[in-house]
Amino acid sequence: MEKTVIDGVTLHLSHPDELNLVCVGQEEVIKQILAAWMIIDEKDLPLNPRLVGKPGVGKTTLAYAAAKRLGREVYIFQATVDTRPEDLLITPVISDEGRIKYMASPIVSAMIRGGVAIIDEANRMSEKSWASLAPLLDSRRYVESIVAGIKIKAHPDFRICVTMNEDASTFEVPEYIHSRLQPQIYVDFPEAEEEYEMLKANLPFADEEILNYVVSFLQLAHRAGEAYSVRDGVNIARYAMKRLLGPDKNQDKKEVLKDSLAQILGQTALIFWPDQQEKPRLRPV
Template identity: 25%
Template structure:
């Protein structure tokens, strides 16, 4: 049953976002693992389309928030509003109170406003004036950001990046795929025609199944070897955090479920190391616009020098 639902999700999203099967697969893995997705690439390559397609496919409550330099934290989480007629305050929830939040161009707003998402992404709750309010389940942030060298961007701080399970790029499509994009858009936006193939309750159940996927001790040690090597690497100023290690563990469980297995294999870990860890580490002396590429190269060299468990 779970395999059918997962495949239906992937097929539905891929019908609207052409030629990006691996990106869609990783986004679904993050969803099932209870993580959040950061889509980083140049404008116009389909970041928002992918986020909208996934949201419509899941059949969950969906809010989109355009991040701008003048956005305030209360525009995200909500605020208490005074009611003159009754003389009391009424809480009006912000767009974060949803199942799927599309945080479009998240790095166009200030760090103060970006930080309004930290508690929501880590603990799935919001604290306002001493009161803690739970968020709907499941809760997923799909954030897009433009490359750092673009005008009007504020780089996401490391603690914000660490809240995203995966950081994905789309890249340019090949010629034939782009020709098919032309054809699909003749009658309108393909994403608008998508229908839900699952529900919030089914997604929550799949997330519970992920936690039951078996991880052998040798696989756990393999992940810890990668983490330890990142902390001791001479070219890294900041290695993988404990949160990053736990995220890799959960993502590997989700990948196994997506591949219709109830146990994790070493290849699950190897495929996830770059999308899960590259945005969490800090390279010494690397410029921001080339940081992720350099981080990916270092992680590849680390895995190449580690023994793979049998």
């Protein structure tokens, strides 16, 4: 584990995240993120984009893909309702020798190494946690750790992006933080062809007929305002294929897929089953 010393305090840094995330489409969103991170003058500062959308539309994947376009290390912090200020900055732990070790969070590690920090599901955090990041998100670009008693300045190459879900299980973001998280970039559900490519990229071994039915289901659900996502589609198709190669090997493919859909998302999701409303969208050969 890499270490660094700041004002006489040794910090143990987090490892960057190397994820096998598949990013297909949504090129415009990536361009907007990269534009927000640009520096156009020696007195300019990068912005802190906020990706907003329904769960499962690929916000974290897009932020990760944008960071990789810059060739930077990526550090992802998963926010929860229990996130404390010290979790965001520096956490003291007891080492094997009985001494206190100071562990830098993914955010602080990115600050020190000039990487990109992604705070995932950031609006699950309380205002107290947000307050610890306020000076990082404005022109000061530093954080202060009360636990370690040090101030940490961000590397000039440091960038940050947050993702926020549009659902009821979140906190209201304080206004003074809201103004620091700009621009707001909305990530919507993909179009049918894009959704097919996303499913295919995640399930390259998938049966095309299954993928077409899943895309038709998702598109019907999107049009009705339901929050079913590509992630849900991947789970449905994956489970159906496992069943068709296992216990349901000799069963009707469409019936197994339909039953898998109900098991993954519940019986109410069946109102969007393609057979009931329209033929499955067949991808041209």
